[in-house]
Amino acid sequence: MLPLRGVCLLVFSILFPAKVTLLENGLARTPPMGWMSWGYYMCGDDCGRNPLKCLDEKLILSVVDSFFDEGYQEVGFEYIIIDDCWSEKSRDMYGRLVPNKERFPRGMKFIADYIHARGLKFGMYTNIADVTCMLYPGSKNFFDIDAKSFAEWGVDYLKVDGCFVQESYLDTAYIDLGRALNSTKRQMVYSCSWPYYLQYIHNRRPNYSPIAKHCNMWRNFHDVALDWKYVIAIIHNYIDEYPKINEYHGPGHWNDPDMLILGTRTLTPGQSRVQLAVYAMMSAPLLLSCDMKMITPEEKQLLQNTELIAIGQDPLGIMATPYRLSGVRIIYVKKHLPMKGDYYHSFSVAMVNLDQKPSKFTFTLADHGISAPDGYTVMNVFTKVYEKNVTSSDEFEIEVPPEDVTLYSLFPL
Ligand SMILES: *[C@@H]1O[C@H](CO)[C@@H](O)[C@H](O)[C@H]1NC(C)=O
Ligand SMILES: *[C@@H]1O[C@H](CO)[C@@H](O)[C@H](O)[C@H]1NC(C)=O
Numbered sequence: 001m002l003p004l005r006g007v008c009l010l011v012f013s014i015l016f017p018a019k020v021t022l023l024e025n026g027l028a029r030t031p032p033m034g035w036m037s038w039g040y041y042m043c044g045d046d047c048g049r050n051p052l053k054c055l056d057e058k059l060i061l062s063v064v065d066s067f068f069d070e071g072y073q074e075v076g077f078e079y080i081i082i083d084d085c086w087s088e089k090s091r092d093m094y095g096r097l098v099p100n101k102e103r104f105p106r107g108m109k110f111i112a113d114y115i116h117a118r119g120l121k122f123g124m125y126t127n128i129a130d131v132t133c134m135l136y137p138g139s140k141n142f143f144d145i146d147a148k149s150f151a152e153w154g155v156d157y158l159k160v161d162g163c164f165v166q167e168s169y170l171d172t173a174y175i176d177l178g179r180a181l182n183s184t185k186r187q188m189v190y191s192c193s194w195p196y197y198l199q200y201i202h203n204r205r206p207n208y209s210p211i212a213k214h215c216n217m218w219r220n221f222h223d224v225a226l227d228w229k230y231v232i233a234i235i236h237n238y239i240d241e242y243p244k245i246n247e248y249h250g251p252g253h254w255n256d257p258d259m260l261i262l263g264t265r266t267l268t269p270g271q272s273r274v275q276l277a278v279y280a281m282m283s284a285p286l287l288l289s290c291d292m293k294m295i296t297p298e299e300k301q302l303l304q305n306t307e308l309i310a311i312g313q314d315p316l317g318i319m320a321t322p323y324r325l326s327g328v329r330i331i332y333v334k335k336h337l338p339m340k341g342d343y344y345h346s347f348s349v350a351m352v353n354l355d356q357k358p359s360k361f362t363f364t365l366a367d368h369g370i371s372a373p374d375g376y377t378v379m380n381v382f383t384k385v386y387e388k389n390v391t392s393s394d395e396f397e398i399e400v401p402p403e404d405v406t407l408y409s410l411f412p413l
Helices: 003-015 057-069 107-117 143-153 167-183 194-201 208-214 228-248 269-281 297-303 306-312
Strands: 033-036 079-081 121-127 157-161 189-192 217-219 254-256 286-288 321-324 329-340 344-353 359-364 376-380 385-390 395-400 404-412
Touching: 033 121, 057 079, 057 107, 079 157, 107 121, 107 143, 121 143, 143 167, 157 167, 167 189, 167 194, 167 208, 189 208, 194 208, 194 217, 208 228, 228 254, 228 269, 228 321, 269 286, 269 297, 269 306, 269 329, 269 344, 269 404, 306 404, 329 359, 329 404, 344 359, 344 395, 395 404
Parallel strands: 033 079, 033 286, 079 121, 121 157, 157 189, 189 217, 217 254
Antiparallel strands: 321 329, 329 344, 344 404, 359 395, 376 385, 376 404
């Protein structure tokens, strides 16, 4: 995104070639950004009774137009992903999935072409069982046929759910479907729900090695829903799991805390800043799920804040280290580009206040291992103002409003 960061990436990739045990299909070098239907539209198949939550061609094309016309594409929003409930209830005579004839009358290739003509990318959904989570046809026993359909339609990203199967099948099916996708020769970001189902449905701790070897991204935790309390649960889960998941996180393979809920009239402005800042600090995928027309001007400005997006899209892709000062006060510290010389990285520091009253954060940069000898220049990410220059021993004393975040990027002087 920023030329300086690009140069640093090149230098970095020469010095530190990626580990060979991870999936390297060249995709998702930064966490995918885009829009996915599920969070807001859910199944969206009852358009007669619920026309405002209708998952159809018109909806998908309107999201494409919003991305293209309203500045989202320029800041990196790219993938437009159709989740569950897109097909007919039965396969055709050749065993192929068929797009729902009422809602997707011109088929998926038409949608893919429309998306690709605007320089954007197309995502779809399936499940590894014989039905999807919402009981549409699933891909079990049809991996090759379905992979071929997705490839022929021009799909660039596939979300694969894991409802209704045995624990042991999860460990083979995701690998087998990944192979089927690979053998189509079409590049598709492979998004797995594998560890989520192991941990929360089958009560087994995931072994992330095979998951990171076969998937570009994976869901670790429950679905988000349209309520602030889900965002809080996600934040706490990723702090608890951080020591186990952070080593698998990086270019080409990402932990995925599920969709953003901005644009759904669910969050206050402060809460929106918290969700987006924490996701950017984690280098999480940024997938909106909303009626694009409901995004407020304030949310739009936040989603198109290039300094914030640059933190999330930093080429190093390092998950911020979380420090819980209390149950409601968290500091995240993230190392990123650009570097000064060979030693001194830039950092971002997020002070997240989940309390319903203001909280004070007092710390020095040295407390968090941020210690370039000539100090740092400090930019407030939300205002883009360079506020001050500091040394690593200067004390920060910052009051963060209720359910809000203060976010600084620090560049070595
Ligand atoms: C298939 O897998 C190979 C080996 O991991 C990889 O180099 C290649 O890029 C993959 N191709 C596609 C289309 O995903
Ligand atoms: C920080 O230091 C740089 C380099 O010395 C200087 O150009 C800049 O004006 C300083 N910024 C502030 C806010 O003091």
